[in-house]
Amino acid sequence: QVHLVESGGGSVQAGGSLRLSCAASGYSYIQHCVAWFRQVPGKEREGVAAIDRGPGTTYYADSVKGRFTISQDNAEDTVYLQMMGLKPEDTATYYCAAHPDSYRLCGDSWYGGTDFTGWGQGTQVTVSS
Numbered sequence: 699q700v701h702l703v704e705s706g707g708g709s710v711q712a713g714g715s716l717r718l719s720c721a722a723s724g725y726s727y728i729q730h731c732v733a734w735f736r737q738v739p740g741k742e743r744e745g746v747a748a749i750d751r752g753p754g755t756t757y758y759a760d761s762v763k764g765r766f767t768i769s770q771d772n773a774e775d776t777v778y779l780q781m782m783g784l785k786p787e788d789t790a791t792y793y794c795a796a797h798p799d800s801y802r803l804c805g806d807s808w809y810g811g812t813d814f815t816g817w818g819q820g821t822q823v824t825v826s827s
Contacts (some may be wrong), residue, residue, distance in 0.1 A: 702794045706823030718779040720794035727796040731804035734779045734809040735811050736790035745809035784825045
């Protein structure tokens with residue numbers, strides 16, 4: 699089964715940091731757009747950050763710019779989300795997913811996660827004030 703596996707979530711106080719990992723299982727998304735999303739029960743999923751894994755171009759939601767950094771380790775075929783300056787409103791389940799078309803850039807359409815694939819179980823991030 700092809701999917702991505704998220705890990706690294708936890709509970710931190712406001713201002714703290716966490717690093718999430720997104721590892722491929724069953725397929726390499728090394729030439730794909732890979733993105734992090736988050737969702738709170740009762741709310742719509744929102745895009746957090748994305749990376750074009752070929753050229754390494756990164757994209758961020760306005761709400762996390764300057765605080766979160768998306769990066770990749772091609773040797774490990776893993777995408778990371780370094781989160782700093784965490785706020786209570788960052789509390790959510792975080793998921794990673796990939797666009798199924800290799801070489802297609804994330805561009806302006808990644809934010810909603812439409813057509814993305816490989817959704818894992820997610821990892822919970824809880825930020826207390």
